[in-house]
Amino acid sequence: AIFLHSVILASTLKGFQPDMVAGHSLGEFSALVANGALSFEEGLSLVFKRAMAMQKACELQSSTMAAIIGLEDSQVEKVCEEIDEIVVAANYNSPGQIVISGSIPGIDAAVERLTALGAKRALKLPVGGAFHSPLMEPARAELEEAIRAAKIGTPVCPVYQNVNALPNSDPESIKTNLVAQLTAPVRWTQSVKQMLADGATSFTEVGPGKVLQGLIKKVDRNIPTESA
Incomplete structure (x- = not known):
């Protein structure tokens, strides 16, 4: 959609x-x-x-994503690398806003560690898979x-x-x-x-x-x- x-919107723009x-x-x-x-x-x-x-x-393995707000990209990347599960940075959306993606245990562990590290928000997203991972x-x-x-x-x-x-x-x-x-x-x-x-x-x-x-x-x- x-x-x-x-x-369709692009096709209707005059002089696009x-x-x-x-x-x-x-x-x-x-x-x-x-x-x-x-x-x-x-x-x-x-x-x-x-x-x-x-x-x-997505149906092959349960997985998910989480939004992390308020930390440097390097901090998020380091935590992901330290977790003994598949969990990676998936979306670099804006400075201080990054989405991580991976297995459910990996995301749970990352959310816990990133919250302790000082993330303003570390929330699992209502998605059915670990996209861009x-x-x-x-x-x-x-x-x-x-x-x-x-x-x-x-x-x-x-x-x-x-x-x-x-x-x-x-x-x-x-x-x-x-x-x-x-x-x-x-x-x-x-x-x-x-x-x-x-x-x-x-x-x-x-x-x-x-x-x-x-x-x-x-x-x-x-x-x-x-x-x-």
Whole structure:
């Protein structure tokens, strides 16, 4: 539904000519349709296959995620590394806001330790899986063939991809990063910082709500943002 909303909204905008695009997790597929690299039909097919593959992976092992607010990224990463379970940083949403992902025992242990370390909030999220973690490896393996076979062309502007927060206009490299995204963290904070460093002067959120605008403002409160 979010993919459909974002893509349809982008298609109705008059004079929509972004200089660069980025999307958070699933939103990366919407961004690739918006910049012309991916057709709507191809994007919809990949999003459906991605959802099915991730659901299967979730059913293989009980897992979850938790939001951690008020600590440095390095503090969260260190705690995750020290736990003898699968638990990793999954979403770098904004400075001081990170989501971790992993096995239920691993997340429980991390929440306890991060709370003791001084996190303002350390809350388990109502999700059914450890997205953007090694536990999504079955989904990554299943989706890779579909992504490799997809028709992805040269975009009209670069996409800043989640896995490395760098601009990309090469179709094969875009595919590689889409595959890697299933088990790698969403580097949203780093992406916004890189876009600003590369000359972004304003951001337009094309989709439901204003969540991304809020995250961008936490990176740079003076940068103009708007909803499409």
